[in-house]
Amino acid sequence: MTAIRYELIKTDKQTGARLGIVHTPHGSFETPTFMPVGTQATVKTMAPEDLKVMEAGIILSNTYHLWLRPGHEIIREAGGLHKFMNWDRAILTDSGGFQVFSLSEFRQIEEEGVHFRNHLNGDKLFLSPEKAIEVQNALGSDIMMSFDECPAYPATYDYMKASVERTSRWAERGLKAHARPQDQGLFGIVQGGEFEDLRKMSAQDLVSLDFPGYSIGGLSVGEPKDVMNRVIEFTTPHLPANKPRYLMGVGSPDSLIDGAIRGIDMFDCVLPTRIARNGTLMTSQGRLVVKGAKYERDFGPIDPKCDCYTCKNYSRAYVRHLIRTEETFGLRLTTYHNLYFLMNLMKQVRQAIREDRLLDFKHEFFEEYGYNKPNAKNF
């Protein structure tokens, strides 16, 4: 019995998008879903109860950050990450790889692993496939990630090929090091940049190792949107239908819909929480920058079509005031709305799949959000 099980409910007749359920040791959640990011064992400004109100069934946390602070041994002693942060639903942890490659200026990749510097104090550190698994075993997340390299975009074919091959070897080493397969499911991460044959090779390598789920990494790193969509299109056919598929680091409303249409089940991104802290909001009518002077005397809600806590109780004028005066309650209100907006968007996507009308839903949503306008602004 594996810790993670995917149940396919149905596919959308218009697009082939999948409606499913992922079963974990900490409960089940419907897919496609968006996972709020709790980098340092907290989804910034949110209490676990807030996330439950918006029906989050799974959140993400970052192995690299928790390894450094407070340290995975402390979280193990606390009884695991769920208990430490008071979250009894599912948790997914990344491998630490992304931070190693994005936060450290110095890094040296070897077959054994990666030498790099702690972004906080400059200390030398070493992360290997085995270490990434050891840390995640201590955290006790329901879904773990294999240690992978995420090359910068664009990378040459030759570099990408060598990297993909190493990432497959690392995935196999991680699988062997995994000490708690009954409690935690380890996903393999498909890499390969924009190269169709490398994505195929990566997917086939990993599928041969029989992971309980597969991630698609190395996207949303600066490539054009149509490139991302094409990569998903030629990657998912190589992934088994009875396992969940997780598109890493993607969270703009259009990409969530486009990803679901292409067979993705799980998404995560810091976008909704990060832009919220700058006072930028996602609404049914598009992007809203609440700091703007035009909202000074606007006593209506952030999004008239939203029934979240923020929109039911507070005005644009009040939220603007809080953001301008740097009050943390303002960040809480904007974060709450943005997360709620995406959770609600995914609920609508699931309903559209149920009704075989996801393409119609996409057109309606894009039209109202403003994506069809020339030079439409994303985030």
Place this chain on the structure above:
Amino acid sequence: MTAIRYELIKTDKQTGARLGIVHTPHGSFETPTFMPVGTQATVKTMAPEDLKVMEAGIILSNTYHLWLRPGHEIIREAGGLHKFMNWDRAILTDSGGFQVFSLSEFRQIEEEGVHFRNHLNGDKLFLSPEKAIEVQNALGSDIMMSFDECPAYPATYDYMKASVERTSRWAERGLKAHARPQDQGLFGIVQGGEFEDLRKMSAQDLVSLDFPGYSIGGLSVGEPKDVMNRVIEFTTPHLPANKPRYLMGVGSPDSLIDGAIRGIDMFDCVLPTRIARNGTLMTSQGRLVVKGAKYERDFGPIDPKCDCYTCKNYSRAYVRHLIRTEETFGLRLTTYHNLYFLMNLMKQVRQAIREDRLLDFKHEFFEEYGYNKPNAKNF
């Protein structure tokens, strides 16, 4: 009919402390009570619902800050401060006087009012008794404060005498300018520093104007604790028993108990929220600085005797981690606990008055908190 009415329930046989109820247009609250401070139309990191769980019946907000941002006219247009910030219980606003004297380096006091500079951008501003009332009438707070001067400690007798006389004239002007006496109760502020005859003169001047309540200002500004207690002792006898008494800017646990013993009904202070943001907590066993290394693997609650949201759900190790990583959820947890601790302390004080044992309660509390130790640390 006045907007604010005080109902005396009973006095404690051991100390003379008062158990009472203050009735306002936005509900009633029992006294003695502590009022959380919401400087900029938000109690930092708290939602209104959080404050209701801890049974706050009244909060304080700052006229000066709201006058500057977002501006009192905007709050008037929003339907008043209650509606703007989504708080339907009582609100008390200060007069702006304290900020004029504490935040501005440049100031010039005239009979008409005070010239000073905006602490945000240096613009010249002018605040008068009439303007302070106009702003508070726009805010619509249940309890308003007269515009007063709060001289720095220590001040000479002659300076203090002239200041007290002017503050009384300003109080009378404010009373005349008050446009909404049916909706909002205006308090006079007793000044006079540590001088008994000046405190008496100030109290008698104000009482002759028949305010619905009286504040004691100019304390907790650097004077020794026994001086503060003595000033309260010789001031309250000059205040009428049928009106509430508010001791401004006092919020350490010992001072709350000592103030109640001397007949004070209402307190406010930024102390619990300010120290919380630095990770300092009030507990039944005294001060706890949760950043300390000794809490790194302490998986017990902040205060084992506390049943607040923070203490029921999170460990010292987790709160320490959040504070060290500058996560705002940590500030929310520490703020919540400190406010809950003081609200709960005042509830215990009221129960002790009910049972005629406030002096006994004080001795028990001081002993456990550590106030009786030599060189006991306060905040």
